[in-house]
Amino acid sequence: xxxxxxxxxxxxxxxxxxxxxxxxxxxxxxxxxxxxxxxxxxxxxxxxxxxxxxxxxxxxxxxxxxxxxxxxxxxxxxxxxxxxxxxxxxxxxxxxxxxxxxxxxxxxxxxxxxxxxxxxxxxxxxxxxxxxxxxxxxxxxxxxxxxxxxxxxxxxxxxxxxxxxxxxxxxxxxxxxxxxxxxxxxxxxxxxxxxxxxxxxxxxxxxxxxxxxxxxxxxx
Numbered sequence: 001x002x003x004x005x006x007x008x009x010x011x012x013x014x015x016x017x018x019x020x021x022x023x024x025x026x027x028x029x030x031x032x033x034x035x036x037x038x039x040x041x042x043x044x045x046x047x048x049x050x051x052x053x054x055x056x057x058x059x060x061x062x063x064x065x066x067x068x069x070x071x072x073x074x075x076x077x078x079x080x081x082x083x084x085x086x087x088x089x090x091x092x093x094x095x096x097x098x099x100x101x102x103x104x105x106x107x108x109x110x111x112x113x114x115x116x117x118x119x120x121x122x123x124x125x126x127x128x129x130x131x132x133x134x135x136x137x138x139x140x141x142x143x144x145x146x147x148x149x150x151x152x153x154x155x156x157x158x159x160x161x162x163x164x165x166x167x168x169x170x171x172x173x174x175x176x177x178x179x180x181x182x183x184x185x186x187x188x189x190x191x192x193x194x195x196x197x198x199x200x201x202x203x204x205x206x207x208x209x210x211x212x213x214x215x216x217x218x219x220x
Contacts (some may be wrong), residue, residue: 001036005029009104018092018183019058027111034112034205052172053100056085056093057107064092070113073137077104077144079165081173083180097169097177113140120200129194131218135194139201147205 003115008029012022063150068084069121071094075082078099088094096103117136121129 001032001038005032005038008032009108012107013056014153019060023060026107030108030112030115032117033108037173037190051099051171052097053103054176055096055103056087057096057103058087058091058093060091063130063133064136067114067117068092068094069104070117070133070137070140071110073141074077074113074144075103076143077148078109079162080106081166081169083173083177095177099165099169099174104109109204113201116200116204119135120172122196124193126183131191131193132197132200133165135197136201137197138194139198140204141201142198143202203220 008025012019012025012029014022017025021163057071059071061067072082072084075094075096075098078098079102080096081093082096082098085093085095096106096107118135120136121132148162152162161213
């Protein structure tokens with residue numbers, strides 16, 4: 001099963017893989033990892049992928065800005081940072097800075113979140129669905145925060161390591177990335193659509209596995 005998951009992840013990461021096929025491979029790997037209780041760190045040696053790298057994660061289909069915002073929230077929870085950009089062909093991407101394993105964990109969990117959102121997104125007007133997705137993002141943030149805090153409570157020193165990883169990613173972005181402006185968006189958190197999306201987002205389960213990669217090694 002480990003070899004099968006590695007093969008799917010390798011296919012998803014290969015630059016020659018068409019985007020729809022890469023997304024399908026990533027989603028399949030996420031489902032297998034969740035079903036069999038396999039953590040991301042089970043697939044790699046502890047010595048791998050400790051430096052900060054940059055990856056451009058493309059997103060296609062409907063509601064791309066909102067879905068990229070969900071990916072950004074998941075990436076932040078995994079000690080990564082970045083910004084949204086547009087390729088020459090118009091494809092929207094999220095440019096991520098972080099450890100390769102942390103970015104992979106975020107992308108894998110995003111594949112699961114994206115599939116969950118597709119199943120749960122209700123019928124309705126575009127404005128209703130957009131507000132629902134904003135609520136879904138809030139729900140995923142709450143679910144991931146619970147999982148992260150649980151992992152920190154169970155692993156002494158993990159909080160320091162995770163904060164250091166994010167700080168290193170942010171330092172590298174400031175040193176090598178473009179100058180960025182902060183932006184904000186308004187969400188009607190009192191609406192029924194937002195509340196429904198938030199409840200759906202909270203069902204996303206990371207079970208702390210995404211945050212454990214290499215933490216013990218960095219504490220010794």
